[in-house]
Each structure stands twice: as structure tokens, then as C-alpha cells.
Amino acid sequence: MNRTLSRETVLGHCSCHHGEILQGVFRDSDGRPCRGLTTLPVFGRGVRAEFTPDPGRGPEELSVYPRTKTKAAAAAALAGAECRRRDQRGSCGGRIRLTSTVPLGLGMGSSTSDVIATVRAVAAGAGMSLPWSTIAAIAVRAEGASDPLMLDEHALLFAQRQGRVLERFGNALPRVIVVGCVTGGGGTVDTLRLGPGGERDADVQVFQRLRGMLRRAVVESDVELLGRVSTESARHNQRVLPKEELGALEEIAGEVEAAGVQVAHSGNVAGLLFDPDAPELRARLRECVRALNRRGIPFSHLFRSYPVQKGRETWTSTSRTRSVARTWCGSPTGSFAFDSRR
Structure with a gap:
């Protein structure tokens, strides 16, 4: 050719x-x-x-x-x-x-x-x-x-x-809005030096169960089930890359009715997952950012996990508290304006 x-x-x-x-x-x-x-x-x-x-x-x-x-x-x-x-x-x-x-x-x-x-x-x-x-x-x-x-x-x-x-689960994960934050003081992690973790038969059984749950979450577009998978996976990751803030993040998720907690298993970013169609979403997002600030966990950015049409509403954060990564990803997929000081 x-x-x-x-x-x-x-x-x-x-x-x-x-x-x-x-x-x-x-x-x-x-x-x-x-x-x-x-x-x-x-x-x-x-x-x-x-x-x-x-x-x-x-x-x-x-x-x-x-x-x-x-x-x-x-x-x-x-x-x-x-x-x-x-x-x-x-x-x-x-x-x-x-x-x-x-x-x-x-x-x-x-x-x-x-x-x-x-x-x-x-x-x-x-x-x-x-x-x-x-x-x-x-x-x-x-x-x-x-x-x-x-x-x-x-x-x-x-x-x-x-x-x-x-395994291919489907075209896309259930749509979520993520309140991103930083754990571990924003320190960097050498991925290839991390231990493998989860090699035992009992661990494989746990991960296979979570795999089935994730499969169902994708098929049914179930944000709550997706959050359960990500939270349990984050807990299992503690033996490989411990995050002192995980307990606090789970507490915040309960307070603001987030679907779950999501972490980088080989790094220090984390997030709280929200259903974009949940009631009183803006108020819960604001309270989530305030709760992060109260516990000294730096809020980084707010984003969607799915693409939106160009020219649609844009998201910004107007929080006066500067985080360690204020402009990491900006608002990569569009969002709405909210004031985390209220």
C-alpha cells in the first residue's frame, strides 16, 4: 500500500x-x-x-x-x-x-x-x-x-x-462526577517499585468478585455499585500503597452521600464519586470540598468522567483555598460553576 x-x-x-x-x-x-x-x-x-x-x-x-x-x-x-x-x-x-x-x-x-x-x-x-x-x-x-x-x-x-x-465490560463506565483531591502530601510514587499485592488465592477470589460487580455496574449503568467496587478496591490497595487519608475519605463519602471513594493504586490522587443525576448535587459537592478542607486533604479539581459537547456549560472552582495542584486538569470535560465557600 x-x-x-x-x-x-x-x-x-x-x-x-x-x-x-x-x-x-x-x-x-x-x-x-x-x-x-x-x-x-x-x-x-x-x-x-x-x-x-x-x-x-x-x-x-x-x-x-x-x-x-x-x-x-x-x-x-x-x-x-x-x-x-x-x-x-x-x-x-x-x-x-x-x-x-x-x-x-x-x-x-x-x-x-x-x-x-x-x-x-x-x-x-x-x-x-x-x-x-x-x-x-x-x-x-x-x-x-x-x-x-x-x-x-x-x-x-x-x-x-x-x-x-x-475483559471488555462495555463502551463506557457509568457516568460520574469526581471531586478530586491529593493524598500523601502530593508526593510522587515510583510505580514499578511497588509490591504486587493480592497474589494469594483468597485475594484472587475477592478481586474476581469485584470484577463481577464492576461488570454489572457497567451493564446497568449503576453508579452506586461502581462506588462500592472502587471503595473496596481502595481498601485492598492499602497493603501495597497505604493512604492515611482513606478512612477520612470514606467518612466524607458517607456524610455527603457520595457513591464511593476512588484512589490511584500507584499514586497519590484520589476522588469521591457522585451520580450526576443525584438530587441536590451542587450542595453536596460544595459540602464535600468543605469537608476535605476541614480534614486538611487538599482539593485539586472537579471533573466529569465522560465527555460533553463542546460549548456546553463549564465548571470552575471558586474556592479561596489554594491546593497543591490548582490547575492539574482544570475542567477537562466541562462542569458547572460552584462556590465551595458557601
Whole structure:
């Protein structure tokens, strides 16, 4: 198949996530234990990769900026090689510049976002689009484990160290509004140094039960059931990455009638989940932010877990209390204005 290589800058983009709804060890289709996770998507913000082809460079000469993005650089080389394997004329050298709005080391998929945006940009420069399975394989090779961000809006259980789907639950998770916050003082976490956790048969049984509950939550669009899954998964995560604030977050969830608590199982972001159709939602969101402030847990941002039409209502927070990450994700999917001081 003939392809025309771009001589102009092309773009690759990847959104981030806000930690996990569920993470643990599950049975794969052959009955073998396998680590897997389901992430909570954040739409609209993430990483933008600008690839400027340079015909004067050899096809293996791909430079990534900032230079500190070593995983993205490894992914660029792998993506270029894959494009050449598919079409010998399908790659040339060039420069890749990454622009990110994802905080590093907090469990929001920053490195995977870098990698996937880079791979998409390199492929676009070669005039092709790589399938998700190929992007996943490249991501795992480049960073040792990968979040399922190459699959965009799909609700699924993903084997992060193998780059494969364990189960597809449906098109999307139940819609939730999330009051995001920071645990652990906003410290960064080295994901690959965390212990595995949950390898015992009893643990696998627990995670398999939660997997079934999550499956039902997606099929029935049940926010309350989704919250039960995420809260129990957060509790099990305590043996791997303890969060001193988890008890307080569960107390707040009870006070404001949130569906549940959600945490990053490999980072320090967390959130309280709300049904967007719940009664008196605005008042409960305001009270949730006030409760976080009273307990000294920094509120970060308010967002939807699902995309909305461009130009619809926008969300802002008018709280006078500055958090450690006031503009992390801004309002990536649209929201409504509310005043957390009231």
C-alpha cells in the first residue's frame, strides 16, 4: 500500500486518567492469575506530541524533547521500527516535542500518556495509524507496564504488564462526577517499585468478585455499585500503597452521600464519586470540598468522567483555598460553576 509521508508537523494526543476503579489479580481466559486494572478516564487534557519530520535524517534518528522523556524516546524508536516493518517507506527521522498537562508521579498515567502520544505522532508522520494492540505492546516494552489509555473510552479490565485486554465490560463506565483531591502530601510514587499485592488465592477470589460487580455496574449503568467496587478496591490497595487519608475519605463519602471513594493504586490522587443525576448535587459537592478542607486533604479539581459537547456549560472552582495542584486538569470535560465557600 502506497503512503505519502508528511513533511509537515503532525500531532499525536493521549488523555490521562485519575487512578483506578479496580486493580488486583484476576483469572485470565485460561484460568491463570494475571494482574489487571480498570482506570477512571479524564478527557480533554493529557499529552500532545508534535512530530516534525526531517528528510535529512535517517529513519532511526528520532529525537524527543524534553530530553528527560526517556520512555517516550524508547517508544519513538520502537514505533519507527514498526512503521518501517509495515512499509519500508513508512518512516523518516525527525523531532518530537511533548507538551503535557499531566502531573508526574501521582498515578494519573503521565508516562503512558507520553508514550502513546509519541507513538501516535510517529505513526501519523508515516501516514499510518497503528492498531491499539501494537501501541500497547510498544508501551509495555518502553515502560515495563502500561495503562489502557490507547483504548480511549472503553470500559475494560486490562493486563498492564502484558498489554492485553482481560475483559471488555462495555463502551463506557457509568457516568460520574469526581471531586478530586491529593493524598500523601502530593508526593510522587515510583510505580514499578511497588509490591504486587493480592497474589494469594483468597485475594484472587475477592478481586474476581469485584470484577463481577464492576461488570454489572457497567451493564446497568449503576453508579452506586461502581462506588462500592472502587471503595473496596481502595481498601485492598492499602497493603501495597497505604493512604492515611482513606478512612477520612470514606467518612466524607458517607456524610455527603457520595457513591464511593476512588484512589490511584500507584499514586497519590484520589476522588469521591457522585451520580450526576443525584438530587441536590451542587450542595453536596460544595459540602464535600468543605469537608476535605476541614480534614486538611487538599482539593485539586472537579471533573466529569465522560465527555460533553463542546460549548456546553463549564465548571470552575471558586474556592479561596489554594491546593497543591490548582490547575492539574482544570475542567477537562466541562462542569458547572460552584462556590465551595458557601
